[in-house]
Amino acid sequence: MTDMDMAEHEAWFENYAQEQRALETGDAGPIDLKLRHTLEVLATARAITAESGPEPELERACHLAALYHDVARFEQYRRYRTFRDRESCNHGLMGVKILKRERRLEGEGPALRRRVLTAVGLHNRFQLPPALPGDAALVTHVVRDADKLDILRVMHENLSGPKPWHPTVVLGLPDDEALVSDTVLRAAREGRVASYSDLTSVNDLRVLLGSWLFDMHFPASRRQFAAAGHARRLIEGLPENAAYGAIRTELLARLAAVDTAPAPAATH
Ligand SMILES: [Fe+2]
Known part of the structure; x- marks a missing residue:
């Protein structure tokens, strides 16, 4: 499997974000910020895997997890008007639910599906469970590193x-x-x-x-x-x-x- 068929996932994501944006009756700014954030995180995840060189199936899991890690942000914001999990919902776990509901990973093998869902569900935890299997840990770390790097950009731009x-x-x-x-x-x-x-x-x-x-x-x-x-x-x-x-x-x-x-x- 190559990175080529990532294009279908990326197109779905872009389309989903635009649908969510169209449903937003107030300020759509936060929705646009999350779309940009996702694209930056995916680009950084690609740079990390290009250098660290995991096997192709694992690399694909890293890229899918990066693309989908914040898929819940749009519905979270529309429903609760905030990105603060403590005041609304855990957006990692909500992302897992959305990916299942939208059947985003049904065409993928079970190992890849499990790794992507694990990484999305854990990406926003302060600490990871110690017993996380190596492959799932690798995918999760790629997403968390890339996520933090883009949060730094956003914080610096604002501050x-x-x-x-x-x-x-x-x-x-x-x-x-x-x-x-x-x-x-x-x-x-x-x-x-x-x-x-x-x-x-x-x-x-x-x-x-x-x-x-x-x-x-x-x-x-x-x-x-x-x-x-x-x-x-x-x-x-x-x-x-x-x-x-x-x-x-x-x-x-x-x-x-x-x-x-x-x-x-x-x-x-
Ligand atoms: Fe997140």
């Missing part, structure tokens, strides 16, 4: 714009220098990913986004993380004060240490 920032973008967090989460800072200092649930301010969010460097699973995604510049700009936006100065320096040093030279061309 480099004029204040006040849109509450949806900054997750409703206050932009208050006095609010600092020790838990978020400790995670970043120890080279761990910080958790959304510990955020108290926009500065904490900047640290959390920077800490995603520690959760990149492939050389290509790690390189893109550093080379794209979004993470660096977000971290540079931290105040150089007693609370954030040290972690700002530390995260910038970690980013600068990533080798961004392109990988040698694959030999196969």
Whole structure:
């Protein structure tokens, strides 16, 4: 199987997004953002697999999972007017339901179907279950890395714009220098990913986004993380004060240490 028949899936997705857009009676902006996000995540997933070179069937699972990971965002937004799962529904699990309802994977083999559904269902979890089989874990990691890389782009684009920032973008967090989460800072200092649930301010969010460097699973995604510049700009936006100065320096040093030279061309 080749990547060629991905075209049918991509055409379906585009059409589904446009249908959902047509049903939207209010602001369709968030729907357009999610369509663009999906295309970016798919492109990044392709760049990751082009370099890491899984076997073709597994590669196809990675690309399908990237294409479909946020398929639930359109219905989530239309129904609940938010992308915050805690206030609406788990959009990973809802995506699995939609893919079944729409019979998107019925023409695929059972192993591929299982891997794609697993990755869509788990892509938005803070932590993955430890017993995840290797192939499903690989597909899930490709999607999660690519997803995080595009979220960095969106965050940087928004936070480099004029204040006040849109509450949806900054997750409703206050932009208050006095609010600092020790838990978020400790995670970043120890080279761990910080958790959304510990955020108290926009500065904490900047640290959390920077800490995603520690959760990149492939050389290509790690390189893109550093080379794209979004993470660096977000971290540079931290105040150089007693609370954030040290972690700002530390995260910038970690980013600068990533080798961004392109990988040698694959030999196969
Ligand atoms: Fe998502």
